[in-house]
Amino acid sequence: MTSAHQPGHHSEVHLRVNGKPVTLDVDHRRVLLDLLREDLDLTGSKKGCDHGQCGACTVLVDGRRLNSCLLLAVTLDGSEVTTVEGLGGDGEEPHPLQRAFLDRDAFQCGYCTPGQLCSAVGMLAEAAAGHPSHVTDPAAPSGSPVALDRAEIRERLSGNLCRCGAYPRIVEAVEDVIE
């Protein structure tokens, strides 16, 4: 991608990123991941595959987890974006899930961790809202919060790859937050 804007090929976009209003003139080709990392210097979100296959770029957009590498920034005008830098809110304290990852040593190289964290936060909200997964009993009542056992956690986080293989500790960290 070039940074030079061609006429008609860029637009002004208004976002709230980690609670702060942001206005940018973006090339239509700009994906949210590159906007975060290169325009806003929020380098927590990682570029793994850049094709929506690894989950390292996962962020929350209006509370829902999405792959930021596949989101054209221009389509997000008016959206609220939360990255790993914003999970803990305004305070100094990390998000409880970040604390659990530290306590469980739920990483080796750490590259997938920001995506794992954002994905897990989004996933917990989905389960609480009653969203089923591939491993949820089809006979379970619709709309009720889904209890998350290990099979549920693993299935629901399958969109986040960890090539170090830290999965067992990641699952334990998520379990800690549920309990």
Add this chain to the structure above:
Amino acid sequence: MNGFAYLRPTGVQEAVDAYAAHPGAAYLAGGTNLVDLMKLGVARPTALIDVGRLPLDTIEERPDGSVRVGATVRNSDLAADPRVRDRWPALSQALLAGASGQLRNAATTGGNLLQRTRCPYFQDLGKPCNKRAPGSGCGAREGVHRDHAVLGHSEQCVATHPSDMAVALAALDAQVELYGPEGARKLPVTDFHRLPGEHPERDTWMRPGELITGVLLPATTAGVPSAYRKARDRASYAFALASVAVVLRVADGVVDQVAVAFGGLAHRPWRARHTELALLGAPAGPAAFEGAVALELAHAEPLRDNAFKVPLARNLALDVLGRLAPAPAGV
């Protein structure tokens, strides 16, 4: 990636008009496939018409017992909808068997139907592919084709359609609602995707400029037992090697209503009409199921490296038919 214009219409007519006014335009919704294809250079639209925020994001019950799903309803929301889970469970199960939580939160009902094949030759500009570059040849037919079609393929193309959702919709007799320059019309999901034939570059029977506005789930399959099962190379987050959606109602031990659709085997969801004809009115049991499924798969023409798909599809179908059939009285 080349630069492109971006338009965000607020209504369906405005979107269709914008498409007509911008040669080389593409509709964009969730973008989970289109943006990726643009990065790969496979798709090169000169303008994107963003239909992702059109007011088509609702699921509405109709007095006749059908349900209309708006085209921009996200896959995760459709899978979680209590009416869908209770009355058309195969659809919810198929959606949840596809992609990841992140992708299902972005992908839309209309976009899921229009996703392109994941054939590696299609996605690689350095390789021949009649679907991407008509006349360039098919690299997969004699190349890497373990994941490819065993039914309905042509000399020109052996690609499969990647959607799980579409397979369930095909079995459930759903219809696709379209709007375009010539007005509104409907197509059954079973007649929506094409076989490759001489023109693999055309995935569907949509006309230029048409937009999917919704999908209709019919009353005829509402509440009828249905299920979806998928086989893949890993336990989650992978495309189907083979999959099956089954709708089955048994009355007094006899098959009263049945639909079987296979995924991962062809260029479109494959309704097993031979199986269905053989089963209708037959006693619901393993012998009838085995014979009827074999009738359909006898038409398979596997490639060098994907003959395994035939027994795989057979086993999936027999498993789901068996699970949906009530146990015989006294057992």
